[in-house]
Amino acid sequence: MQRQKYSTYIMEIDHNQLLRFTTAGSVDDGKSTLIGRLLYDSKSIFEDQLASISATSAKKGHDGVDLALFTDGLKDEREQGITIDVAYRYFTTPKRKFIIADTPGHIQYTRNMVTGASTANAAIVLVDARHGVIEQTKRHAFIASLLQIPHLIVAVNKMDLVDFSEAVFNDIIAQFEEFSSKLLIQDIRYIPISALLGDNVVNSSKQTPWYHGGTLLHILETLHISSDINKVDARFPVQTVLRPQSEAHRDYRGYAGRIASGVLKVGDEVTALPSGFTSKIKSIDMYDQSLSEAFAPMSVSITLEDDIDISRGDMIVRTNNQPQASQDIEVMLCWLHNNPARPRAKYIVKHTSNDQKAMIKEVLHKIDINTLSRSEDDSALQMNDICKAKIRVTKPLLFDAYGQNRITGSLILVDEGTNETVAAGMIV
Structure with missing residues (x-):
């Protein structure tokens, strides 16, 4: 098998890296409209989807396309005009792949936000420019902090309804910073937008000459998320044991799973837990190739130099760094x-x-x-x-x-x- 170098593999996965983000905010703050605008302006909508939503919008008496309908997939949501379940959407730009979790704003759907935010790299918290930071804003920011989402984007929406006032925007920043000083969030960014009109979502707005930051899509495309994964503590939970029993791999015994964190290299001394037996990594295999080293979140098969009784639920870790x-x-x-x-x-x-x-x-x-x-x-x-x-x-x-x-x-x-x-x- 061909042995692939770690640096080459790093370059391959960094290209078009996957970013998971969730949206949160109070009811009618425009979460679904914002996602609809992102999908629409980034040309991530299929023609049949656009035709269906256009027809639904016309039936409801809207002048144009109701962007919120791109994410409000449940019948109850479309009838009420609110989001009650976590709606997942996927889109790709030349720079990055995205998975969006559109979460509901009602108090009784807190569990849905927790579900949507549990795997997110970033959270977009929408704030209505007319109302400022309210209890629901604080609640969602707290949940984002509790789940330790590394990046938080505070999108001040409906700026068109306050005449794109810089003073209003700065006041909301001051309100949020006073509250967020109590939270454990590493990176907070602020952006003035109008999801309905598209200002600063995908395209820069001429209405905010005082704002010198990037558009929302630019921020999402350039967020540094490689360091979000723990690269220090090597943890490899074993999902299954591979025994092919074929002529080419008659003695092969591999432990397959997804690396949870850290980096593992061929020759590393490792310990199998909970048994505590130690060995060295003999090979790291992925698909039809062998690797000299692997890192989270790669899915690989690891073989050891010694025969150790390892099964599903066990964990392979570095001997000098254990959980x-x-x-x-x-x-x-x-x-x-x-x-x-x-x-x-x-x-x-x-x-x-x-x-x-x-x-x-x-x-x-x-x-x-x-x-x-x-x-x-x-x-x-x-x-x-x-x-x-x-x-x-x-x-x-x-x-x-x-x-x-x-x-x-x-x-x-x-x-x-x-x-x-x-x-x-x-x-x-």
Whole structure:
């Protein structure tokens, strides 16, 4: 097999890099219209889609195309003119690929925003220029901070309704910065836009000569996201063991999975957890080629120089850099299910490729996402509640703190009776 150099592979994946971003904001702030404008002006709409939306817009009596309909796919959404589910859209520019999660603005759909934001590199929080920073703005910024989304873009929308006033824009920046000083967000950017008219979305606006930044699409295309992935702590959760049993690979025993973080090289001394046995990496294979090294988030197969009993749910790490292991774990939980949490009920915890039984031991405090205050008296978990809790698993879990590693620091709880996901958790 041909051995490919790491630097060459870096250049290949950096080209047309994938950026996941989510939109958030209060109801009628223009989230769906903004995404529709992005898709429309970047020419990412198919002709049949455009014809269908144009016909629907005409039936509703609109003069032009209702851009929000490009994302409001559910019948209830189109009838009410609001977003109630997470709508995913995909588009590509010459510089980057994008996956958009259009999340609802209602309080009762907090869980949907958590779902849409859980894998995002960036979040666009829309602010109505007429209303400024409101409670819903703070709520969504807090959730973005809780999920530790690296980049936050505050898009001040409907600038056309305030005559593109620089003073209004600067006042909203001051309001948001006062609040965001309490949040853990690394990169915050501000941009004045009109999603309806297209100002500063894909094309620069002549209405804002006082704004010297790039358009929203330019910001999205140039965000530096390579450093968002943890490249220090090598973590390789094993998904399956490959035994081809073919003439060409009769003795091949590869451990396949997706690298969660870090870099692994041929010859590295590694430890298989939880057994603790050590070995060295013999080869790293991907498709029909061998690599001298691999890094997150590549999916590869790794072979070791020694025969070690490794199966799905185990983790291969560097010997001198290992994750934490514990049965008792503190997590920030967002309750996703319609039914409340049952006291000391058993659930299935899914963490990387590892599944095992778990129990919520204690709710330490709940967070009021309207005021950001903590409540230690109320331990009942209802849908959309966010809390800090202790869970206990049957076998030690191999994890890092969520702030250090979003992959090995996150988990979900599944009802073992119905197989429904009931909660998403971030390990403290």
